[in-house]
Amino acid sequence: MILDIYKDAFEYSAQDWKTLLILGVICLFSVLLLPIFLITGYNYRVINNAVHGVINGRDPLPKFDEIVNMFVDGIKVAIVQIAYVIVPAIIFLIFMFGASYAGDVAAVALMIIGCLITLVVGVLACLMNQMALCHMAYNDGELSKAFALKEIKEVIDDIGWFKCILTYLGLIIITVVISSVVTAIVGSIFTVLGMSGFLIDATLGGGILFLGMLLNVVVSMFIIGPYLSIFNARSIGLLYTMQIGNSPDVVEE
Structure with a gap:
């Protein structure tokens, strides 16, 4: 089922290159900060489509319309993301503060332990954050649902923690691999041409x-x-649907 999610998301993300270019232009102006909320707002629309859709359902990409609503959704997404990163950030700062007052050996030990704990908590916080956005989208964009921790935990329990973490780590690996491979290919070609x-x-x-x-x-x-x-927004949204009836519909191609 996880592979079905990835396959759907790969095809879904590539169906309209014009949309990718529009997002790229918005990203270009993200240095002004405000356009960032349009990007997060659009990704939220992708999530919203996914949590109300099915795997291989041939859903179209969201349109760039109702810009004000998209901007507001982007702000809501930013609020949720900031809220969920606070806990691992506090844990990291506590260990770093303790290390600054410890001896050399103890300081190194505290930093290593702190980094490991922060990493584990950070991964869990990121997973909870993604499911929180899906839960908010599924409940008509109600911001409070993004912080309904008991409900979100039940969602993850229904899907399975191992399956959720495996899917999320898979997304990280896929993202890093695709970015690295494309960069390496383009870089290698022009390095050879440049040396020539x-x-x-x-x-x-x-x-x-x-x-x-x-x-x-x-x-x-x-x-x-x-x-x-x-791709990531679509995948997380489809992962969320796995708890609806504990078995999402998969449209056969």
Whole structure:
């Protein structure tokens, strides 16, 4: 079933390249901060479609309309994400504070233990955060449902903690692999071309290497980044549906 989720999300995210470019343009202006809420708001729409859909259901990508509502949804998502990162952040700060007053050996031990505990709690917090967003979307965008910890825990219990963590870690691995592979391929091609260019002219070689770096940034920002953000949102939303009746419908192709 997890592979079905990944397969659906891969196909779903690639069905409209124009959407990826729009998200890329918005991402370009994210330095102004406000556009970030449009990106998180759009990903929330992806989640909302998924929690009310089925695997292989051929759902269309959300439209870029009702921008004000999308912006408000993005703010709500940011509130939820910040709230769930507070606990692991506090744990990390406590251990770092203790390490600053301990001896050399004790300080190192506290830092290692603190980092390990923060990592475990952080993964759980991220999982809870993702399920919280799904739970909010499933309950008509009611913000309080994102903090209904008992209900969210029951959702994860129904799906299975191991299955949830495995799916979430799988998403992290897929994201890192795709990003790394694409960057490596583009980088390798232009490195070879650049080195060949240096044999002709240093300026030509340097220009080719610079073009390769620029292309990597463009591809990451306008294609890979938006694609992976939609992929992750869709996957988490479909994972949430696994607790509805404990067996989501899968539309056969």
